[in-house]
Amino acid sequence: MSYEFLPPLNFLGLAEEYSSLERSRVVVLPVPYELTTSYGQGTRNGPRSLLVASQQVELYDREFGGEPGLDYGVHTLPQLAPNYRDPVTAHAEIAAAVAAYAPDKLLCVIGGEHSISGSVARGLHEAYGDFVTVQLDAHADLRDEYEGTPYSHASAMRRVIDNGGGPVLQLGIRSLSVDEAEYIHTQPDNVQTYFAEDVHAGKHIAPLADFVRGKQVFLTIDIDCFDAALMPATGTPEPDGMTWNEVLEAVRIVARAAGRVLAFDVMELAPIAGMQAPDYLAAKLTYKVMNILLAKGRV
Ligand SMILES: [Mn+2]
Secondary structure: OOOOOOOOOOHHHOOHHHHOOOOOOEEEEEEOOOOOOOOOOOHHHHHHHHHHHHOOOOOOEOOOOEOHHHHHOEEEOOOOOOOOOOHHHHHHHHHHHHHHHOOOOEEEEEEOOOOHHHHHHHHHHHHHOOOEEEEEOOEOOOOOOEOOEOOOHHHHHHHHHHHHHOOEEEEEEOEOOHHHHHHHHHOOOOEEEEEHHHHHOOOOHHHHHHHHEOOEEEEEEEHHHEOOOOOOOEOOOOOOOEOHHHHHHHHHHHHHHEOEEEEEEEEOEOOOOOOHHHHHHHHHHHHHHHHHHHHHHOO
8 A cells, every 4th residue: 555645834835856955945943932932822823834835835936937945945844942941042042043044045934923023134144244124014113122121022123133133124113112212212223113004105115225225135024014903913913014016026126126135034923723814824935935036037
């Protein structure tokens, strides 16, 4: 009696010939880390749900008229297991994994809480030196610390700046504290912010292209950048968010103008049991970002 196994749980469900580390131009690093979520919980389940949903995404992409994932190849690493007892160690481990796998690949980190991005920046800086960061998010994430820890999801962008990923250009922001508003006003060399209404009005388009032009870029996508109606499966949802097309158009601008996109991440998916649409959106978004970045021989 012969029998077969399902393929391993990798992004897009790709066979070995399209997903070996050697031939793949993209490496997916799943980081199911969650220690500081302050409202809804469950981002530690995000990577697995995103990978499961990705197996339902069509490889054919009408925008590019082919199956781009088979051309560039995507290798999915096992899920990272950061030290849950000590955030200092956990973040050092995340940075080390990023530095180890980033060179010569497009790195895609899937989370997990947004604090991970600060350590993605640290690993990227070790591998590549200086770069700039484009952040899609409902929240400014510019608190120096929150609830007693500098490793909070609410401090993600301050850590990115500390770790060599500044300046940061923010898109879609619609929730921030008085201190974060003050930081934005007083630190224009570190952060440029385009609030949700600016993005809806298209005011970010030219400045975004100028910001990334010729630069090494890290793109960090907090899934709550989307409107809460489109993306309810996240810990801190906000109304008046970005649309699917606004998000993808921002990625296209980055892809056209940047010198090189080093890495991107998709953070804060907190799956809701029985509700497939948000998981599928996150998976399709991840594939679309890869396609847009790798078109025209980029990366
Ligand atoms: Mn957020």
